[in-house]
Amino acid sequence: MDIQTQLLCYHCGDLCLTENLKQEDKNFCCSGCLNVYSILSNGGLNNYYKLNQHPGASQDKAIGRFGYLDNVEIAAKLIHYSDSQKTTITFYIPSIHCSSCIWLLEHLNTIDSAIQENRVDFLKKQVYIQFNPQQTSLKNIAELLTNIGYEPLISLQDVVNSDVAKKDKLIPKIAVAGFCFGNAMLLSFPAYFGLSASDAQFGKAFSLLSLLFCLPAVFYSGWDYFKRAHQSLKQKNLNIDFPLALGIAVLLIRTLSDFTFNTGEGFADSLTGLVFFLLIGKFVQQKTYHHLSFERDYRSFFPVAVDVLDEDGNTKPVALENLKEGDRILVKSQEIIPADAILLKGDALIDFSFVTGESQAVDKVLGEIIYAGGRQTTGSLELEVVKPVSQSYLTGLWNNEAFQKINSNKTKTFVNQISHYFSLVLLILATSALLFWLPQNWQTGLNAFTAILIIACPCALALSTPFTMGAALSIFDKNKFYLKNTDIVEQLAAIDTIVFDKTGTVTQSEGNSISFQGELNQEEKEIIYSICKNSIHPLSRKICGFLNNIKTVKVYGYQEHIGSGITAFCDDKKVLIGNANLIVDGKSIITNAPQVHVSIAGKYLGYFEIRQKVRSGLQEILNQLNHTYRTFLISGDKLQNSSVLNNCFKNNEDLYFNQSPQNKLDFINNKQQQNNKVLMLGDGLNDAGALKQSNVGIAVTDNINNFTPGSDAILDGQSLTFLPNFLSFAKSTVKIIHLSFCIAVCYNIVGISFAIQGELSPLIAAILMPVSTITIIAFTSFATHFSAKKHKLKP
Amino acid sequence: MTIIFFLIACSVLLALLFLGAFFWAHNSGQNKDLYTPSVRILFDDELREENEEEKKPQI
Known part of the structure; x- marks a missing residue:
């Protein structure tokens, strides 16, 4: 064998298959990359290549036709603001990945002077562009971006910038609660250290001030707890927010009455601290992946517009929802067929792997109906639409009942289960203390009643889940396993059956x-x-x-x-x-x-x-999983390659081929009827129903920005080998929550033993609450990271 | 000792000022992107170096 030196593309770092594409002794893998290089070097933007080696994305498969952006109706939906002098727009560009990208995209105006301002948001992979509409057009900007290798992903469904509003509201609330907490704590110190009789006037003034600090903490920062407690009462299921809201309310009333009747210092610092810590817990729990969307549906898979041919043979871009029956459309190579249509002209070789799970491209002859969702792989086609997009075979999947119901097939989380009983026990305990003291001394009775509600307020319980799950989520995230929310961790721990899809999941969609x-x-x-x-x-x-x-x-x-x-x-x-x-x-x-x-x-x-290439390491994963879980393979593919797969699964009967999307959904449903908790791993549209129906649906993908229908989590294909570790880690996370609950209960028992005698002083509350909170936070964070190390998910 | 009332008023006022500043920063979108500016600040330095190189021959 002769030794071949490997030539890497100067732009993207891919292996060069030919030596013909050369410029200034730099090799390129494809003409696309060469093109990008020449645009950039002509524009004097060579710095791009100095900041990182091979910073570009491969241009091998780049397509991008933006004729539809000239259509005013479509453009209006994308543009934020427009007048005669400037137009602003935010593009989502999946290929942003390094500092070179930021540098280049923020120097666009050296290539096109019509661009007045542009700013990249790296984590969200967005670029904000402001340009002069008189000198250039939206279409030109999109084409410029595509030409330099940053093709914007334009879809009408993912409205840019809309996903962060929720978390944004929480931050001011935390700020206010923190402000109140800090000030109230300072003002409480003199009372705890004891004021001499001559300084009694200060004590009164300090109490008044701390009382004032309680008001914004309760009525602005903590108001959501009251709202949710009210909701839970309506549903007759006491969730964790009920005892929390009760605790906050009782704390405020006690502080008010202590002040007016001059009976004590009040609990202002405990109250503001409680609200502050609770909100911090909420913040930790809310993890947003700006670059991911779990709710993309079929619309984000389809193009925004299609080329429609009129009688004279001219093409005109038409928005997808305006596509009518009988329209003649033009589909070019690598484009997706947007609606069920009859083939009129062209050589159709269509890849349906995403829609049906069938991995081989299918030849279609003239006059045949082609279902929406297939990707044309050679040449361009002329088709006549027979059904509008909203009624096509593919969209029919979305009308399945699995998509209508919300989370009914998920098990209840630990905190939800326990907090119902917790609230009941708490109320019974407090009332019986009140009844016990009432005949002797009604004041002690009231004291004991409120003290129990204050001290047992499940702050530590409410915090254990967010902190454990927050830590677990960031560990999953580092291993390229992105969960929709923290509840999914608990769902993962409950799994006993695993169903794999074949095409794209256990086999790789590319790289045969x-x-x-x-x-x-x-x-x-x-x-x-x-x-x-x-x-x-x-x-x-x-x-x-x-x-x-x-x-x-x-x-x-x-x-x-x-x-x-x-x-x-x-x-x-x-x-x-x-x-x-x-x-x-x-x-x-x-x-x-x-x-x-x-x-x-x-x-x-x-x-x-x-x-088709089976993903590396599949055999070992399945060997590990087969010990604890039932595993199945379900595929839309024809029976093939089975010798490889048979070794991986326990019995041949566990492999199902030729399954339609509906079959897959029914299979999951069937397993759930038998009381199994099912984890489904799939990738395409054909798995959407099954992913939604299953207890946990994981979308396995080689490109995270792909469309991921109905999934609870997104797993990068490279991390599939960690699946057994992920599952066992999820189990130990749930154990950590149980343990921290035990710790919280211990603190509560100590606190209640004071409270039940009616002897709870504000000082004890002020010490006990932060101590228990900090113990819980420290324990959960430490234990989660320790168990991540044990499961080899952390170096 | 009554000076304490004045001091407390000052400290609360100061704290309110900071809270207000935080709100202003938050609403003006300074917390929206916490990563990109950290990269961007490095580019400016590099560009300045380049400009200096360009200027040198002129001198």
Whole structure:
């Protein structure tokens, strides 16, 4: 074997398959990358390449047609603000990934002077652009971004900037609560250290001031607790907010009465501290992934607009929802077919893997109906729409009942289960203390009643879940496993059955493994490579990638026969590359994997076999999972490759093939009827129903910005090997919550033993509450990180 | 000792001022993007170096 030096593309760092794309001794993998480089170097933006090595994203598959942005109606939905001098817009650009990206995107005006201002938000992968609409247009800006390798993802569903409003409101509330807490605490100190009789006037003034600080803490920062407690009372299920709201209310009333009747210092510092800590807990729990969206539906998968042909043969972009029956549409290579349509013209080879789970591209003949959601892989097509988008086969999935109900198939969380009983016990205890003291001394009785409600206010309980889950979430996040919210961790811990989807989940959607059955010498390889290089058929591209960067020889008489293969001549030798029908003596051996046969100068050499690649490490994951879980494979694919997969699963009966999306959903439902808690791993639209129906639906994806329907979590394909660790870590997280609950109960018992005698002083409350809170926070954070280390999720 | 009332009034006023400043910063969007500015500040330095290099020959 000759040694090949690996050439890496100067722009994106991918392996170069040819040496032909060169500029200033820099190699490029594709003309797209070369293009980007020349635009940038002409614009004097070479700094881009100095900040990082290979900063660009591969331009190999870049498409991007923005004709529809000239359509005023569509543009109006995207633009924030527009007048004659300036227009502002925010684009979402998935390929933002390094500091070079920020630098380049903020120097756009050196390329296009019409851009007045632009700012990148790195974490949200958004760029805000302000430009002069008289000098350029929205379409030009989008095309400029695409040309330099930053194609904006334009979708009408993901409204940019709308997802952060919720968390934003919490921060001012925390600020106010913190302000009140700090001041009230300072003012309480003199009372705790004891004031002499001559300073009694100060004591009164300090109490009044601290009382004033309580008011914004309760009525602004803590008001949500009252609202939610009211809701829980209406539903007749006492959730954690009920005892919390009760505690806050009793604290405020006690402080008020202590002040008016001059009976004590009041609990102002405990009250403000409680609200402050509770809100901090809430903040920790709310983790937002700005770059992810768990609720994207089919609309984000489809393009915003399609090219419609009118009678004269001119194309005009039309917004997707305005597409009518009978419209003639033009679909170019790599575009998605937006509606069920009849094929009128063109060579259709359509990849339905996302919609049906079938991994092989399907040939369609003229006059056949093509369902929406398929991706055209070669050439452009002309189609006639038979059903509008909203009624297509694909959208029908969304009308399934699994999408209508909300979370009814999820188990109740630990805190929800326990807080109902907790509240009842608390009320009974407080009332019986009141009744016990009432005959002797009604004042002590009232004291004991309020003291119990104050001290047992489940601050520590309310904080244990957010802090544990917050820590767990950030550990999952570091391992590229993104959870929709903290409840999912508890759902994960309860799982006993795991269902895998095949295409795209256990097999990789890209990067198939190719092998050649037969013998090829170097010269023959060169001939095949030189011929396949001319074709854009996906199989030819794969063969080129397989033979990878070798010398090319001269070929002539190149002819591509649609649906069968290529003929060409090289040194008077006739070369045939294609399916078994093209090559006369080639015999197709039935393996259900695509084959490309080769014959040179009438001599049959053998065939390339293209198999789907099973994700690495799958065997080990399943071996680990099979100990504790029932595992199933469910696939929309034809029966194939089963020898590899059979080894992974316990029985052959656990593998299901030829399953429609509805079958998958029913299968999950069936398992749930048998009281199983089901985890579903899937990727495509075809799994959407099953993902939604399952207790936890994880979308496995190689590109996080992909559309992830109905999923509770998004898992990066590379991290699939950690799945067993994730599951056991989720289990230990739940154990940590149980333990911290025990600690909280211990503190409560100590506190109640004081309170029940009617002897709770503000000082004891002021010490006990922060101490218990800090113990819980320290314990949960430490224990979570320790258990993450144990499960190898943290170095 | 009554000076304490004045001092407390001052401290509360000061604290309110800071709270107000925080609200202003929050509402003007300063907390919206906490990452990008940290990268951006490094670019400015590099550009300045370049400009200096350009200026040198002129001198």
